[in-house]
Amino acid sequence: MEHPSMYLKPEWVKIIRDHAHLAEDMEVLHPRQLDLVHEQEWFKFFVPKAYTGLEMPLPNQVRLEESLAWSNGSLGWVVTLCSGAGWFGGFMEPELAREIFMCEGLCLAGSGAPDGTAEMTKGGYIVNGEWRYASGIYHATHVTANCIIIKDGKPMLNADGSKLVLPFVFDKKDVEVLPAWKYIGMMATGSHAYRVSNLFVKSNRCFRIAPDARVIDSPLYRYPFLQLAEATLAVNLSGMALHFTDMFDIILKEKVTGNQWNTDQKKHAKHVFDKAMNVMAYARRKFYNALDISWQICETGQPIPDEVLKNVSSTSRRLAKTSREAVDALYPFCGLMAASPDTQLSQVWRDLHTASQHSLLTFAL
Known part of the structure; x- marks a missing residue:
C-alpha cells in the first residue's frame, strides 16, 4: 500500500505540523494552516465543478484525506467534515448553490443530528435549534443543519410514520456559536455547538438528499x-x-x-x-x-x-x-x-x- 506522504508535498506537511501545537492551544486551525487549505482548495473536494469546485473522484479524495489526517489529525478532520458538506451542492437549487459555493473563503460546517425544528411559513421556514460538534465552525462561511419539519404546529411525517427531517443551509452570520469543545484530542477542530433562534429562511435554503432530488447528475452525487x-x-x-x-x-x-x-x-x-x-x-x-x-x-x-x-x-x-x-x-x-x-x-x-x-x-x- 502507498504511504500517505506520497500525496502531499513535503513543504505542505511542514507547514501543517510546524503549527499543530499552536493550533491545539488556539483550539482552531492556525492561520497558516488555514491559508494552505484555501490555497489548495481542499474545502472544495466535493463542490460541483459548475460552482468552481473540484468535484474530485471519491477514491482520489479519500486518499488525500487520509494523507491530510496523517499530516495532522485536527486539520484532516476539519477538511474532511467541512469539504464533505460541499456534496450538498449536487442537490441544491443552482441559484442558491452559486451564491454559497462561489463565495470567497468558502467553508461549510454543520451537524447531521436532527436537533432543530423548521416551521413552515409564507415563503419559507422559521428555524429554531441547537446542534453540537460542528467541526471547523469558526472558519465557516455557511452552516448546515438537519431540522424536523413542522406544519400547522405538528411534525410532518414520512410514509413510514417517522418525522420528516430535511437539511438546511444558513449564513454564518445568522448562527450563534456556543463554545463547548473541551476534549482530550482533536482540540484544533474547534468542534463547538451552535444555535439558531427564530430565524426566517427562504424555502430554497431547504433541500432534499434523494436520487430524484439530484440537480447535478454525475458520479459523485450518485x-x-x-x-x-x-x-x-x-x-x-x-x-x-x-x-x-x-x-x-x-x-x-x-x-x-x-x-x-x-x-x-x-x-x-x-x-x-x-x-x-x-x-x-x-x-x-x-x-x-x-x-x-x-x-x-x-x-x-x-x-x-x-x-x-x-x-x-x-x-x-x-x-x-x-x-x-x-x-x-x-x-x-x-x-x-x-x-x-x-x-x-x-x-x-x-x-x-x-x-x-x-x-x-x-x-x-
Whole structure:
C-alpha cells in the first residue's frame, strides 16, 4: 500500500505540523494552516465543478484525506467534515448553490443530528435549534443543519410514520456559536455547538438528499451518502494511525540499538510492531479495493449492488477499528513521552482516540 506522504508535498506537511501545537492551544486551525487549505482548495473536494469546485473522484479524495489526517489529525478532520458538506451542492437549487459555493473563503460546517425544528411559513421556514460538534465552525462561511419539519404546529411525517427531517443551509452570520469543545484530542477542530433562534429562511435554503432530488447528475452525487461518510471518516483514523506508527518506528530503532531493553524484549517489541503494520496494510488494502470497485460501478451509471455497498461499510469500520487497535498495541512501548501533552506522539494518540468516538465508527460490521 502507498504511504500517505506520497500525496502531499513535503513543504505542505511542514507547514501543517510546524503549527499543530499552536493550533491545539488556539483550539482552531492556525492561520497558516488555514491559508494552505484555501490555497489548495481542499474545502472544495466535493463542490460541483459548475460552482468552481473540484468535484474530485471519491477514491482520489479519500486518499488525500487520509494523507491530510496523517499530516495532522485536527486539520484532516476539519477538511474532511467541512469539504464533505460541499456534496450538498449536487442537490441544491443552482441559484442558491452559486451564491454559497462561489463565495470567497468558502467553508461549510454543520451537524447531521436532527436537533432543530423548521416551521413552515409564507415563503419559507422559521428555524429554531441547537446542534453540537460542528467541526471547523469558526472558519465557516455557511452552516448546515438537519431540522424536523413542522406544519400547522405538528411534525410532518414520512410514509413510514417517522418525522420528516430535511437539511438546511444558513449564513454564518445568522448562527450563534456556543463554545463547548473541551476534549482530550482533536482540540484544533474547534468542534463547538451552535444555535439558531427564530430565524426566517427562504424555502430554497431547504433541500432534499434523494436520487430524484439530484440537480447535478454525475458520479459523485450518485454515490450513497452513508458509504461516502463512512469511508471519509475511516481514513482519518488510518491516517492518524500511520502517523503514530511512523513515529514509533523511530522510537523502536533507538531502543533496539540502545541498552534499555534486553534481546528478548527487543524481539517482542519488533514482533508487535511488524504485526501492527501487517494488519494495518491488510485493512487498508481491503478497504481501498472495496471503495475502488464501488466507484467504478458508480461511474458506469449503474446502481451499486447492495453487497458492494455493504463491503464498503464493513471495510470502513474495520479499518477504523484496526487503526485504533494497532496504535494501542504499540502505545505501551513508547514510554512516558506518549503520556506527555507536549509531544507530537501524545497529540496523535489523543486525536485518534477522540476521533474514533464518532458514532459511525463505533461498531465493526
